[in-house]
């Protein structure tokens with residue numbers, strides 16, 4: 117409603133007011149009756165639980181992020197690749213299929229166990245993004261997907277990724293878009309036991325990324341911001357789409373969901 121203040125369609129705004137009145141006067145019906153018991157989890161505990169369903173649950177962020185990252189990977193000739201914070205090996209598997217010799221690193225033993233089963237050809241190591249167990253200047257292509265939102269400070273994380281790249285190598289960084297963070301988006305999941313969890317995330321605006329890239333000697337080759345589409349709404353609305361479908365559509369469709377950077381390490 118607030119976003120329609122200037123060019124808004126009066127019929128839609130009236131409809132929205134009616135919806136809110138209906139919700140506010142029906143405290144015993146959804147959505148007002150819904151109580152979520154969400155456990156705030158650190159990265160280690162969060163991904164230990166999330167690993168059980170990570171590859172099974174529909175993820176609208178991955179739906180828009182994956183084709184963009186893959187197109188960037190496709191531009192790089194096979195060599196030594198790193199999937200930093202590889203999780204269950206989503207991009208690791210694609211890198212192997214593209215002919216790279218792949219090292220994956222993640223801080224979660226549970227996520228890595230899934231990656232080991234999925235991509236036996238990759239060299240998978242337990243480790244921290246901030247202190248990668250990788251030789252400096254040894255990597256031709258590094259991917260760090262959907263993980264930097266969990267680090268409080270981008271500078272040391274980007275510096276750590278840049279350190280392992282050969283001069284001229286490519287780094288691809290993806291994450292949930294900072295706009296979504298501002299609007300309440302988070303690393304929320306419902307575990308295999310039905311209990312909800314939220315892994316702590318941090319807000320990283322574009323300016324902070326650019327400062328970290330400059331400091332680490334990385335040049336921006338491309339930046340893509342794929343938006344939310346109508347087909348993402350059922351998953352994004354947590355099953356509540358039918359309660360206010362037009363409101364969900366005008367609030368979300370077209371907003372950038374992912375932020376994907378392609379970077380080159382200077383000589």
Ligand SMILES: C[S@@+](CC[C@H](N)C(=O)[O-])C[C@H]1O[C@@H](n2cnc3c(N)ncnc32)[C@H](O)[C@@H]1O
Nearest residue numbers: 201202203206222223224227244245261262263
């Ligand atoms: C949302 S998952 C993304 C996994 C995979 N990159 C993908 O895109 O499917 C985030 C991953 O980052 C890992 N992670 C977060 N912070 C980390 C850190 N400081 N060091 C290593 N791994 C980290 C988590 O363990 C988790 O596996």
